[in-house]
Amino acid sequence: MFNRVARRAFSTTRVNPYKVTVLGAGGGIGQPLSLLLKLNHKVTDLRLYDLRGAKGVAADLSHIPTNSVVRGFAPEEPDALHSALEGADVVLIPAGVPRKPGMTRDDLFAINAGIVHDLASAAAEEAPKAAILVISNPVNSTVPIVAQVFKAKGVYDARKLFGVTTLDSIRASRFISEVAGTDPTREHVNVVGGHSGITIIPLLSQTRHHELTREQRDALVHRIQFGGDEVVKAKNGAGSATLSMAQAGAKFANAVLCGLAGERDVIEPAYVDSPLYKSEGIEFFASPVTLGPQGVEKVHSIGEISSEEEELLAKCNETLKKNIAKGVAFAEQKK
Ligand SMILES: NC(=O)c1ccc[n+]([C@@H]2O[C@H](COP(=O)([O-])OP(=O)(O)OC[C@H]3O[C@@H](n4cnc5c(N)ncnc54)[C@H](O)[C@@H]3O)[C@@H](O)[C@H]2O)c1
Numbered sequence: 001m002f003n004r005v006a007r008r009a010f011s012t013t014r015v016n017p018y019k020v021t022v023l024g025a026g027g028g029i030g031q032p033l034s035l036l037l038k039l040n041h042k043v044t045d046l047r048l049y050d051l052r053g054a055k056g057v058a059a060d061l062s063h064i065p066t067n068s069v070v071r072g073f074a075p076e077e078p079d080a081l082h083s084a085l086e087g088a089d090v091v092l093i094p095a096g097v098p099r100k101p102g103m104t105r106d107d108l109f110a111i112n113a114g115i116v117h118d119l120a121s122a123a124a125e126e127a128p129k130a131a132i133l134v135i136s137n138p139v140n141s142t143v144p145i146v147a148q149v150f151k152a153k154g155v156y157d158a159r160k161l162f163g164v165t166t167l168d169s170i171r172a173s174r175f176i177s178e179v180a181g182t183d184p185t186r187e188h189v190n191v192v193g194g195h196s197g198i199t200i201i202p203l204l205s206q207t208r209h210h211e212l213t214r215e216q217r218d219a220l221v222h223r224i225q226f227g228g229d230e231v232v233k234a235k236n237g238a239g240s241a242t243l244s245m246a247q248a249g250a251k252f253a254n255a256v257l258c259g260l261a262g263e264r265d266v267i268e269p270a271y272v273d274s275p276l277y278k279s280e281g282i283e284f285f286a287s288p289v290t291l292g293p294q295g296v297e298k299v300h301s302i303g304e305i306s307s308e309e310e311e312l313l314a315k316c317n318e319t320l321k322k323n324i325a326k327g328v329a330f331a332e333q334k335k
């Protein structure tokens, strides 16, 4: 099913007129993500906004012969951000600073919370019905910030807000295939929870790999939870994952577009306003969701899990609750 959804992105026979805006389009993620969106035939109107470089990226991409108009917006121009957002169907937000070695994602909150808050404010005014795909870290907290901004403006639709956790899933497919010696395109791991360290829970017990030893499982879980650190360390101060994230973001955006277009059985994991642990005070949680014309159609439960995974879930939820509260408190204090 996942491959079928991916193939739909590049089909030349079907064109849907979707307007897509990327906020932070000049950055390490923004540029390759915008390229992949330019190649997606469901996108016909691509708007790129950044404090720096969006016009150049747009001019460059505009020479690619696919059926979309690409426009760049620079903050020096009057109303650039609002024009970039006006009437958008999907808004992707990779704007913000990335980690350096030794930092946690939560360390980015001090800068990125304000950036996401302000961009969300503009999106709530210009594209209140858009699907908002938040990439900027810490996702566990930036998504609740966007929710609060939309609520304050009276336009919140829980079905249209997503924290993009796709990178955790694609990493899990890759890493498990390396251990098992299999084709990564045929591996699927249900990764739930949130998007940082111990809040990332790969449910290995649900895979077909019952041959893995406890040690192999523990090592795999750790690698999936801290995969981002591998890239941060290797880039040595020059940022975090950009290319794999662009692929993940484009995959998720395509799934959202397929849902908007009324295609059936579009299921992807995402960090959403979720009923699963609301009784425990956890408003947002990542699990597979069915995507449809109005955004989230169904939030799927996480399914049966092992006792080891129960322990991971308890730790995840404790942290998630604090991360969410931090985002909500920030947005409240900005009012
Ligand atoms: N969700 C995930 O799985 C995931 C994966 C990788 C990175 N990230 C996060 O994505 C964010 C971006 O990472 P990157 O590597 O692209 O960083 P980057 O520094 O290369 O690019 C960020 C871009 O955002 C722009 N920007 C900053 N403030 C802005 C504003 N107010 N309006 C518009 N644009 C603005 C910058 O000018 C820059 O071009 C980071 O917070 C990073 O932690 C998330």
Ligand SMILES: O=C(O)C[C@H](O)C(=O)O
Residues within 6 Å of the ligand: 098, 099, 105, 137, 167, 227, 228, 229, 231, 232, 240, 241
């Ligand atoms: O690790 C990071 O800071 C970026 C991103 O969240 C990732 O998972 O690669």
